[in-house]
Amino acid sequence: MAEHLYLQVAERIEQLIEKEVIKIGSKLPSVRTLSKENGISISTAFQAYYHLENKGLIEPRPKSGYYVKFSSKHLPAIPKTCQPVKKATEVSASEMIIEVFHNMTSPMIARFSVAAPPVSLLPAAKLNKSMIQAIRQSANSGLDYEQLPGNENLRKQIARQSINWGGVLSEDDIIITSGCMDALTLCLSATTQPGDVIALESPAYCGAFQLAESLGLKVLEIPTDPESGVDIAYLDKAIPKFKIKACLFVPNFNNPLGALMPEQNKKALVEIINKYNIALIEDDIYGDLYFGKQRPSNLKCYDTEGNILLCNSFSKSIAPGYRVGWTAPGKYHEKVLRLKLNHSIATATLPQAAIGHFLEKGRYEHHLRNMRKALHTQCLRYQQAVLEYFPADTKMSRPQGGYVFWTEVNPKVNTFELYEKALKKKISIAPGRIFSLQDRYLNCLRLSHGQPFTKEIDDSLRILGKLVHQMS
Numbered sequence: 001m002a003e004h005l006y007l008q009v010a011e012r013i014e015q016l017i018e019k020e021v022i023k024i025g026s027k028l029p030s031v032r033t034l035s036k037e038n039g040i041s042i043s044t045a046f047q048a049y050y051h052l053e054n055k056g057l058i059e060p061r062p063k064s065g066y067y068v069k070f071s072s073k074h075l076p077a078i079p080k081t082c083q084p085v086k087k088a089t090e091v092s093a094s095e096m097i098i099e100v101f102h103n104m105t106s107p108m109i110a111r112f113s114v115a116a117p118p119v120s121l122l123p124a125a126k127l128n129k130s131m132i133q134a135i136r137q138s139a140n141s142g143l144d145y146e147q148l149p150g151n152e153n154l155r156k157q158i159a160r161q162s163i164n165w166g167g168v169l170s171e172d173d174i175i176i177t178s179g180c181m182d183a184l185t186l187c188l189s190a191t192t193q194p195g196d197v198i199a200l201e202s203p204a205y206c207g208a209f210q211l212a213e214s215l216g217l218k219v220l221e222i223p224t225d226p227e228s229g230v231d232i233a234y235l236d237k238a239i240p241k242f243k244i245k246a247c248l249f250v251p252n253f254n255n256p257l258g259a260l261m262p263e264q265n266k267k268a269l270v271e272i273i274n275k276y277n278i279a280l281i282e283d284d285i286y287g288d289l290y291f292g293k294q295r296p297s298n299l300k301c302y303d304t305e306g307n308i309l310l311c312n313s314f315s316k317s318i319a320p321g322y323r324v325g326w327t328a329p330g331k332y333h334e335k336v337l338r339l340k341l342n343h344s345i346a347t348a349t350l351p352q353a354a355i356g357h358f359l360e361k362g363r364y365e366h367h368l369r370n371m372r373k374a375l376h377t378q379c380l381r382y383q384q385a386v387l388e389y390f391p392a393d394t395k396m397s398r399p400q401g402g403y404v405f406w407t408e409v410n411p412k413v414n415t416f417e418l419y420e421k422a423l424k425k426k427i428s429i430a431p432g433r434i435f436s437l438q439d440r441y442l443n444c445l446r447l448s449h450g451q452p453f454t455k456e457i458d459d460s461l462r463i464l465g466k467l468v469h470q471m472s
Helices: 002-018 031-038 042-054 095-103 124-137 152-165 180-191 206-214 232-242 263-276 330-343 349-360 363-389 415-424 455-471
Strands: 058-061 065-068 175-177 197-202 218-225 244-249 279-283 308-313 325-328 404-408 444-448
Touching: 002 042, 031 042, 042 058, 042 065, 095 206, 124 349, 124 363, 152 325, 152 349, 175 180, 175 330, 180 206, 180 244, 180 279, 180 308, 180 325, 180 330, 197 206, 197 232, 206 218, 218 232, 232 244, 232 263, 244 263, 263 279, 308 330, 349 363, 363 404, 363 455, 415 444, 415 455
Parallel strands: 197 218, 197 244, 244 279, 279 308
Antiparallel strands: 058 065, 175 325, 308 325, 404 444
16 A cells, blocks of 8 residues: 555656646655655655656755656657658568677677566566476476467466456467467468568567568568557558558557557557458567556457457566467467467477466566566666767657667668677667668667666666767
């Protein structure tokens, strides 16, 4: 109750700062005054201010009190949406993508290129307990193959979780996979043939281009707004014009923009998909990592025809190394199941059982509450640092969840050259060019705020900003 109370007080103060009722530089009430005016303890008042201080919104001044330091209204402009392309493109995963991926996992560098959680944010101790229970409860210590659709208890728990995004899944709707990329591969394989055209966002996660190339698919990039996501009016015209057979979109906090598609757009998008009777593969891997009060819905909750193939995993939330994902592929269920049998026979037994136990004991939502709070705080601190250290003409997206934000710098800056210069300073970024098949986003980069904000992170962002200044 105390935690809930200090967050309520902190949120009210934050709203006043965002509305500029309390302006930057203004002094806040003393801890004692805040306690008295809100009917809370001194300890709760301190917690509220400490929470706001961690977000970088206020700062303490010796022998003076707390002052407002930052408001998101002072963030720079949002990058513009790209222009449509004239034709679908043959895919060839660039050496640039391979090089960036090769260097992004080194523990010796500041990894602004990795859209994944640090181990410090993961529930290692509780997961270890769940793994021990999984071994104990298994008739054969988890040494045998799991059934083809996946662990029954895990599928039950995922189905129960679907109520959080407006879904009504049953365990029989769900197939467990080896991570989200495995789910996406199975779903694209079930809905397309080599030579088909698929629609991706632009910019889009570079792994989607590699996947399309491996399946022999052509890609049409759909203009995507940094705030509202895919341009559905353009998509409606593009589907018959380019004979699109399937779409692969990330409606909730997409990578790399961090865009969140509004509810009315989600409904309209599903209507378009049903009108043309094509498949839409929905990657919802970031959906649970929202910064607001309510989880955004999925396209799947508006699906009445079975055309939406929902894909997700636990890699971004609790255990990247377990490689446990899942899909609810609608009317393609049997085809995806057959493909899984042909490709892998079964998914690793013990990780599924451990995550099923973790969810069953109610540990997932408690963990997510802490993780969401940490990621939101980190996002604010990273963006404040970019605002302070980068040139004044820098633009940034405003993600409402997830791990990443999109940054546009001066057109003189080639961000692949910036990547090479930064790597020499032990800093890794994701240059914008790897997020498109076109020759675009050359002066853009994706920054991940997954790592906790520390002095080392602040110093690395300052060095990165200095490099951008030098190249501008």
